[in-house]
Amino acid sequence: xxxxxxxxxxxxxxxxxxQAWANDGEVLATGIGPLPRLxxxxxxxxxxxxxxxxxGEAYLVEDPIPLGPRGDYKPKLSGWMPYSRVFDSVWSGRxxxxxxxxxxxxxxQGNISALGGEFQKPKVAMLGVRGFPGNSICHxxxxxxxxxxxxxxxEGEVDVVASVGYNARNWPxxxxxxxxxxxxxxxxxxVFDFNGPDHAAQVLSLHPGVxxxxxxxxxxxxxxxxxxxxxxxxxxxxxxxxxxKLDPHNVRATVxxxxxxxxxxx
Amino acid sequence: MxxxxxxxxxxxxLRDGMTIGFGGWGPRRKPMALVRxxxxxxxxxxxxxxxxxxxxxxxxxxxxxxxxIYGFVSLDAMPIEPYFRKxxxxxxxxxxxxxxxxxxxxxxxxxxxxxxxxxxVGLGSDVMKYNPDFKTVKSPYADGExxxxxxxxxxxxxxxHVSRADRLGNTQTDGPDPFFDGLFARAADKVFVxxxxxxxxxxxxxxxxxxxxxxxxxxxxxxxxxxxxxxxTASHDAYGWDMGHLKDYAASxxxxxxxxRYFDQYVKGDEASYAASVGGEAKIRAxxxxxx
Numbered sequence: 001x002x003x004x005x006x007x008x009x010x011x012x013x014x015x016x017x018x019q020a021w022a023n024d025g026e027v028l029a030t031g032i033g034p035l036p037r038l039x040x041x042x043x044x045x046x047x048x049x050x051x052x053x054x055x056g057e058a059y060l061v062e063d064p065i066p067l068g069p070r071g072d073y074k075p076k077l078s079g080w081m082p083y084s085r086v087f088d089s090v091w092s093g094r095x096x097x098x099x100x101x102x103x104x105x106x107x108x109q110g111n112i113s114a115l116g117g118e119f120q121k122p123k124v125a126m127l128g129v130r131g132f133p134g135n136s137i138c139h140x141x142x143x144x145x146x147x148x149x150x151x152x153x154x155e156g157e158v159d160v161v162a163s164v165g166y167n168a169r170n171w172p173x174x175x176x177x178x179x180x181x182x183x184x185x186x187x188x189x190x191v192f193d194f195n196g197p198d199h200a201a202q203v204l205s206l207h208p209g210v211x212x213x214x215x216x217x218x219x220x221x222x223x224x225x226x227x228x229x230x231x232x233x234x235x236x237x238x239x240x241x242x243x244x245k246l247d248p249h250n251v252r253a254t255v256x257x258x259x260x261x262x263x264x265x266x
Numbered sequence: 267m268x269x270x271x272x273x274x275x276x277x278x279x280l281r282d283g284m285t286i287g288f289g290g291w292g293p294r295r296k297p298m299a300l301v302r303x304x305x306x307x308x309x310x311x312x313x314x315x316x317x318x319x320x321x322x323x324x325x326x327x328x329x330x331x332x333x334x335i336y337g338f339v340s341l342d343a344m345p346i347e348p349y350f351r352k353x354x355x356x357x358x359x360x361x362x363x364x365x366x367x368x369x370x371x372x373x374x375x376x377x378x379x380x381x382x383x384x385x386x387v388g389l390g391s392d393v394m395k396y397n398p399d400f401k402t403v404k405s406p407y408a409d410g411e412x413x414x415x416x417x418x419x420x421x422x423x424x425x426x427h428v429s430r431a432d433r434l435g436n437t438q439t440d441g442p443d444p445f446f447d448g449l450f451a452r453a454a455d456k457v458f459v460x461x462x463x464x465x466x467x468x469x470x471x472x473x474x475x476x477x478x479x480x481x482x483x484x485x486x487x488x489x490x491x492x493x494x495x496x497x498x499t500a501s502h503d504a505y506g507w508d509m510g511h512l513k514d515y516a517a518s519x520x521x522x523x524x525x526x527r528y529f530d531q532y533v534k535g536d537e538a539s540y541a542a543s544v545g546g547e548a549k550i551r552a553x554x555x556x557x558x
Contacts, residue, residue: 055558056558057442057443057556057558058442058443059442065558069557070557082442082443082444082445083291083443083445083446084370084444084445084446087366087367087370090367091367091387113363113392114354117355118357119361119363119392119395119396120357120360120361121354121355121356121357122354122355123355124355125346125350125351125354125355126346127338127340127345127346128336128337128338128339128363129363129364129365129391129392129393130337130338130365130366131337131365131366131367132365132391133365133368133387133388133389133390133391133393134365134366134367134368134387134388136390136391137386137387137389137390137391138386138387160392160396161390161391161392161395162391162392163391164389164390164391167390170390170391170392171389171390172389172394172402172412173412174402174404174412175389175390175402175411175412175413176411176412177390178386178389178390180390
């Protein structure tokens with residue numbers, strides 16, 4: 001394994017993102033959006049061979065499907081995963097998704113539904129809660145947020161709680177808060193999780209050239225330094241080769257503004 | 267027994283204020299020929315239930331909707347349906363926004379003639395806050411767990427697009443994913459299907475495809491022959507969605523008087539003039555199925 005000298009921030013995120021599934025065993029891995037999907041594919045081919053993936057529509061595949069137009073490549077199908085079975089998988093708990101909420105708060109709650117105004121007349125209507133309430137109560141979820149800022153990591157609570165977090169007050173009377181499983185949160189600045197004391201957010205690693213203060217300044221809630229906080233590992237040449245194969249049209253270059261280098265100039 | 271009807275006869279059976287469910291998923295397999303016939307009618311105050319696509323946006327744009335019950339309303343490549351977004355931001359329609367799985371469970375409870383389905387889904391999220399009529403139920407067993415009692419979503423009518431049907435009301439649906447058409451059919455008092463192909467007896471002609479039936483004929487009230495009737499949404503394996511057309515439709519949502527322009531240009535006439543206005547049958551049949 002040779003550590004790469006040159007890599008983009010998107011490639012760094014995919015490489016560290018793959019680690020999210022490393023200890024999951026046989027679960028349905030769903031990466032929504034290009035970088036989470038590449039991360040799941042890289043995980044399948046390296047650190048998490050047991051995970052199951054789909055073709056993005058209704059079938060299971062053992063070889064991750066490259067992004068974009070496929071030319072003559074025809075996926076080989078290993079099983080069937082229509083939406084009814086996606087829900088069965090969700091409710092069984094045998095799934096780990098990586099998703100991109102628009103807002104995340106200190107409790108790990110996520111919002112993709114609406115912003116501002118009243119719920120019946122929001123300032124900005126977004127996707128709706130989609131599958132987030134059920135996903136977040138039934139299986140593990142990690143997050144990728146491309147733009148680490150106080151607008152995404154908000155000071156108070158998210159405007160609409162689409163995915164649940166560690167906020168006992170939002171549970172109905174008499175109900176025991178669910179055993180929520182939040183994995184890692186990967187951003188353009190760092191990797192953090194909610195496994196600090198009382199589920200406080202703690203930074204696990206800073207991307208090369210990023211300081212803790214810079215991350216805290218861009219976050220609306222307090223962050224802790226995790227024990228052993230480190231620098232996010234650069235991808236290896238082998239990982240970059242796999243990523244290039246999974247993304248032949250270089251969609252990954254279009255995700256982050258300006259497709260910056262993985263090592264920030266100090 | 268002959269359940270064949272035409273689009274007008276179906277719409278004549280619909281009433282103001284009805285709760286109508288739509289099969290399909292986003293821009294996939296929507297009964298658009300029937301939606302256009304509703305757009306041409308005076309129907310109003312409708313409650314719509316769907317994993318929504320353009321049918322929801324169009325009916326909102328035409329002012330026929332009182333309430334939406336949805337898991338999402340999306341055109342896939344355009345993640346938020348443009349007229350749905352407009353209606354939401356104007357506060358023009360009442361909404362019951364559900365987790366996608368809660369919609370499944372509500373329809374299933376209705377189809378099983380149950381008052382509710384017990385689930386953890388929705389607890390701890392704002393689905394509870396913004397659906398204040400939802401109640402919880404306590405498990406009567408030793409665990410005593412408090413669960414959401416997701417109320418049954420009973421439909422007056424379900425409108426569903428299929429690949430093949432016969433005059434008895436038997437249907438077959440192609441494509442990789444059945445979505446939840448079966449649940450919509452079972453949750454409804456009446457089901458009207460539009461079909462790409464209509465035959466006298468499906469057993470005589472498509473016996474080998476019986477496994478592609480998603481619900482039984484006892485649920486089907488009427489069958490309408492409507493080839494290309496899902497356009498601009500996809501109907502596997504006959505044609506893909508028409509993203510070019512959907513982009514024009516989406517653009518109309520940003521124009522002054524855009525909906526009237528869209529309606530006059532495409533919907534106003536009948537299904538024959540509609541097909542011609544979007545490029546004709548050959549062009550529709552050549553639309554590729556999407557790749558992800």
